[in-house]
Every structure is written in C-alpha cells, then in structure tokens.
Amino acid sequence: MTSVATPPTASTTAPAPAVEARGVHVHLGASHILRGVDLTVDRGDVVALLGANGSGKSTLVRTLVGVLPPSAGTVRVLGHPLGNAVPWGDVGYVPQRVSVGTTVPSTAAEVVASGLLHGRRLRLPRGWRARARAALDLVGLADRADDATSRLSGGQQQRVLIARALVREPELLVLDEPVAGVDRPSQEAFAATMRRLVGEGLTVLVVLHELGELAPLVTRAVVLRHGRVVHDGAPPRPHGGHDAVGHDHVHPHEPEPFADERGLAHGPITGRPGTEARP
C-alpha cells in the first residue's frame, strides 16, 4: 500500500533517529485523518510541520508522543517503539494550548514541576522547586513562579507549558503550534529560548502555521495535506503571498497587531514531492 521513500536527510552513521514513523494511519471516529505518513526526524534537526487546518499536523504529533494510537504503521521515538520502552524523560511535549486555568488554582511552578514526572517516576525529585524555577527562567517567567496560571496572559500560559516540557531537559522537543495566538513578547522570548537550546543540540519537531520567528532555525520542512506528506525538504521560502488573490486564509486572526510583520510562509511550495501513499 505504501511506497517508502528515503527521507532526503536520513543519515546512516548517527544513532537512531529521534523520530521514525513508517506508514502511519490514524482513524478518529469515522474519519481517516492520517493516510500513510512516513516521517524521520534526525538528531539535531529542527523540523517544521506545516499544512492547512485539518491536514493532520496535530494528529501526527499527538500520535508520535503516544497520545493517539495509530491504526496502522510503526512509530519509533529515540530508537524505541511507542510504549514504556521510550525514554520519556528525554522527550518534551508542548500540546496546543487550551485554557490552563482549571477550577482548582495551580501556580506556574506547580504546573512546570509536573513535567518532572515521566514513565514510572511518579514522585517529584528533590530540588524540584529550583528546577521548575530554572525552567521558568528559560522562558522569562521566573518572577511569576508563584502566580496562579489563571492570572497569566495567553502567551505567558503558553510559555509555562513550554517550561513544563523543558524542565526535564529533553533531547527531543515536540511542540504543537507554540506561537498560535501568542503575544509578540512571548513569541520573541520563545524564539530566543529555542535558539539557545537548538545551539546546545536539541532536536525539535514543531507544528507551525507560519514559520515566523523560527524561520532561521528550521532545517527542514514537512508539509501535510489531507493526511499525506506532500513535501519533505528545504523550508519553503518566505513569501509575501498572505494577502494574494486566492490565498486560502483559514486560521482565525488573533488580536495581535504585529503578527504578519515578517515574511510568512504561505506561498506555493515548490519542493519536490516526498512520500505519496495511495489508499
């Protein structure tokens, strides 16, 4: 059913790729969301996962971190098949932000500290407070550690979720739309943090709607359309086509005035087609 194409940047000498997905199909209810996705993320790569709403970007990353079970295909994370074998302490995941504030209040430090638990580690290690504060410092929120998350702005709440993924010092960071609806200072703080961590060798798989601030860091772009990979290679060149005739502008505009200041990746993608799957 699936013709496996070799990803362009696959290396043969390095340790197992950070992420290796082969022929992944995912069904949610009656809908067939992913239709045979192959994806390899090598160590040290910064891969942007692009595509229109409904193309399956979020479904793919949620499958890769074990939230959704694939109905067919295999997924290996850091060299291990999904499940208890994966060293989850080396994987940081930033889900799409829903409202962080629950009915019971929780401080930013408490939320970040929950990132220290993984696999069979069910209790906080010694010194968790200092580690949570250090992670919050990475995203520029050290002074808000003891504030209720419900008192933070949307962008600050998103940064708390990023700190929660970073607190365990992951080798692989998976982010789902980390800058969607995020205020400008939070976007800049996020980009600065990512520059530093990528410089230290962090592997990143990030779902983005537009490359934006992260464009200089991205080493590869994978584009999904209708649950299939239609491009896997060089990141698309920034293109000022956001307001062009026929541009399918589907995401809701957030109340942030400067979001479109930089060149944004919404132009036609000219890279060669990567993997194709036929139903």
Add this chain to the structure above:
Amino acid sequence: MTLFEELGYMLGDPLMRRALLAALLVGVSAPVVGTYLVQRRLSLLGDGIGHVALTGVALGWMIGAATGLAPNDALAIPGAVVAAIAGSVLIEVVRRRGRTSGDLALAIMFYGGIAGGVLLIGLAGGSSGNLMAYLFGSISTVTTTDLLLTVVLCAVILLVGLGLRAALFSVSHDEEFATASGLPVWALNMAVAVVAALTVTVAMRVVGLLLVSALMIVPVAVGQLVTHSFRRTMLVASLVGVSVCLVGLSLTYWQDVSPGATIVVLAIGVYAAVALLRPLFARRRPAGDPHPDIPDDVEVAGRTPAGARASAAAGSDEECVG
C-alpha cells in the same frame, strides 16, 4: 456549668470519642480526594458513587438476611465498599470512552442506585426506613470495629491522595501531557476512582450517602477562594473539613439535630462567609496595566504611552509587594 466542663463530659463519653475520631479522619481525607474531583470537573462523582453505594448496602443486607447473619446489616458496609468501587470504576470507563455520554451515564447511575437500593431492601424483608441511617449518617452508633475500618480506609486514602499528589495532579490537570510523558494514566485514573469510592463509604457513617459529596467538595470551594496554588487549596480544604466535622458533631452533643446536616450546613456557611469577606482581605489588583511587559497595540487619545508605562510600573511594584 462552664464550657470546659461540658467539653470534658463530651470527651469522657466513649461513644462521642469514637464519633469524634471518625469525624476527624473523614474531615481530613474527604477534601483531599475532593480536590482532585473538582480539578477534573467531576464534582458530582461523589454523589453518583453514593447513590450506587446504597444498592451495595441493600445487597449486603439481603445477603446477610439470606445467610442468617446475627445483625442483618453486618454486610452492609462491605456491600457499600464493593458497589462504590464497581460504580466509580464504571464511571471512569465511561468517561474514557467519550465525554458526552459520561454525564448521561452518571445520571443513570444516580437513579439506578437509589431505585436498586430501595427495591433490594424490600426484597430482603426490610423497609426503606432501614436505609435512612445510611442516607443521612449514623455517627452516633460508631462501634470499635467501624472505627478500625475507618482508620484503615482513611490511611489508604491519605497514602494515595498525598503520596501520589504530583502524579495525580499531572493526570487531573492535563491528561494529554501526562500520557505523552509515559505516565501510567489509566492506573492513576483508576486510583482516583477507587479512592473516591473508599471516601464515599467512610464518609457515609459521618454525613450519610446523600451528603457525602458536600464534605468532599464544599471545603475545596472554600480553599480555592483563598489560595492560588493546588497544594494550599488542598491544605485549606482539609483544615476546613476537619473544623466543620468536629464543630458540627460537637454541636449535636447538646442540640439533638442530625450531625450530617449540621456539618454540611456549617461547611456551606464557612464558604458563604469566606466568599463575602474575601473582597475585604484580597490583595488589590494593580490599577495599571496587568501586562506591563506587553506593549499597548493602539494609541488611545488622552492616554499617552508614557503615562501608561508609569502606571504599569507602579502597578507591577504593588503586585510584588503584595
């Protein structure tokens, strides 16, 4: 007679001592579990389990009567424990299947539990009057065996509820992230469900099945009014739980009223008082820009950027001091 003499008489009564000890244990543990339930938006779970536990009581009664055990209700509490655990595990399974039907499943359990209880107690040769003690509490009849059971169950509840607090917080706060961290989410959810069931059965003695949930939830409502951290909400909730249980029970030593109802009314009274008084003590929100690090997007006539900055700076100072 002075108040101290009265208290001395009360504490000299072995029946009252047992009752107070049971109330103390339940007052501490019920809000601990309640904190997780409120966080998962399952505040009514305790009610659902309570109703199902009634069927368990009647079932235990029926088996006791059929096998000719000395007191007819010897198996009532074990029956309640089994039914409550089965019910809460079932609710958890339904919750995992899909969010929309969870509400409906809970409703069906409410009615099925009560109807089943009344029906079974009739078949066992009793009357629904026999169920009153379980519906509204019967702390004045706590025996040494009951107390022992309460101590053991409360120890289990506190061990799980406090010992696994970080993991249960993670799962209750963001189940998707917990799953992506490789945590045993299913086992942790089941732990909450089972502990909630145990809480319902121990609290049944003190406040009764119909009011169990109030003891788990209302103290948490008080806690979240006055703190902004999960840990402190749990702590305050437990303190409120203990206080209302002990004070409420003591009041019934002098006034012949239902202990369970007194405790719950007291808890709601504390909530109302805290909610009313809170504005007087709450730290004032800064008058300026709540997000001083974010530049204003549009200029508004009559409010210069410099002025906005200054008030924002003042606001953030005030916040740091408070």
